[in-house]
Amino acid sequence: MPGPAWALAVSDVARLLLPNACVACGRLVESDPDALLCGVCRVRLRPMRPGCPRCAQPLPPVGPCRFCARWVPELTRVRSAVWLTPEAREVAHHLKYDDYPALATLVGAIIARDVAKPESGCLIPIPLGAQRLRSRGYNQAGKIARALAGHWGLPVSETALRRARETPSQTSLTPEARLANVTGAFAAFPPPSERRNGSGATEMPAAILVDDVLTTGATLSEAAQALAGAGWGPVMAVTFARAEPFEIRAQHYEPVSTR
Numbered sequence: 001m002p003g004p005a006w007a008l009a010v011s012d013v014a015r016l017l018l019p020n021a022c023v024a025c026g027r028l029v030e031s032d033p034d035a036l037l038c039g040v041c042r043v044r045l046r047p048m049r050p051g052c053p054r055c056a057q058p059l060p061p062v063g064p065c066r067f068c069a070r071w072v073p074e075l076t077r078v079r080s081a082v083w084l085t086p087e088a089r090e091v092a093h094h095l096k097y098d099d100y101p102a103l104a105t106l107v108g109a110i111i112a113r114d115v116a117k118p119e120s121g122c123l124i125p126i127p128l129g130a131q132r133l134r135s136r137g138y139n140q141a142g143k144i145a146r147a148l149a150g151h152w153g154l155p156v157s158e159t160a161l162r163r164a165r166e167t168p169s170q171t172s173l174t175p176e177a178r179l180a181n182v183t184g185a186f187a188a189f190p191p192p193s194e195r196r197n198g199s200g201a202t203e204m205p206a207a208i209l210v211d212d213v214l215t216t217g218a219t220l221s222e223a224a225q226a227l228a229g230a231g232w233g234p235v236m237a238v239t240f241a242r243a244e245p246f247e248i249r250a251q252h253y254e255p256v257s258t259r
């Protein structure tokens with residue numbers, strides 16, 4: 001049965017326009033009608049180079065990494081595929097607000113290309129609060145996790161972690177305020193089963209948190225603590241994009257980095 005006229009009109013327009021327009025710059029993508037990013041924007045997605053062994057942030061000229069210094073010890077390893085350039089910001093924005101299935105597939109492929117596959121672990125997306133999930137209709141981190149699971153051959157759990165409370169938007173908060181904002185924000189369920197290794201000791205299943213954008217790591221840190229408290233083993237995390245260091249210093253947050 002046909003839907004209302006406006007719905008038909010929107011889906012027709014979407015079908016006609018979206019596959020040929022780059023989601024980042026709007027230019028026509030003529031070479032490949034299914035491509036969501038044009039060649040220019042693809043090149044402008046800048047993969048992160050290895051830096052700090054724990055968080056991959058470029059190391060300062062002197063002394064240890066300061067970026068991950070305040071994270072909880074339970075968060076052992078964090079990787080992001082690309083820097084949050086204007087092009088990556090557009091991709092993250094569309095992933096969050098427009099439900100194009102192909103966009104999560106693209107983001108999953110970019111992460112699989114730029115981030116080394118962890119040996120094992122369960123992919124656990126950072127959950128949205130119930131209220132935000134209702135208004136948006138889907139969790140973009142869940143979409144990324146499912147797309148990535150196909151590349152890495154790892155399981156996904158969207159129930160291991162939930163929001164214990166709704167957190168106000170992180171927009172324009174200082175790093176200190178972000179940390180306070182997410183304290184106690186998550187509740188975690190224990191892993192489905194604890195495995196025993198050869199010597200009979202219990203081996204905790206590893207968790208791999210998945211999110212779209214990493215700004216200060218306060219959210220990942222809080223989620224890692226909740227998972228570790230529920231019996232998950234080493235907690236790693238992977239995100240599509242990471243805010244560039246100068247942006248964090250300048251306190252210049254766009255809506256894309258909010259939760």
Ligand SMILES: [Zn+2]
Binds near residue numbers: 022023024037040041
């Ligand atoms: Zn483009």
Ligand SMILES: [Zn+2]
Binds near residue numbers: 052053056066067068
């Ligand atoms: Zn670090």
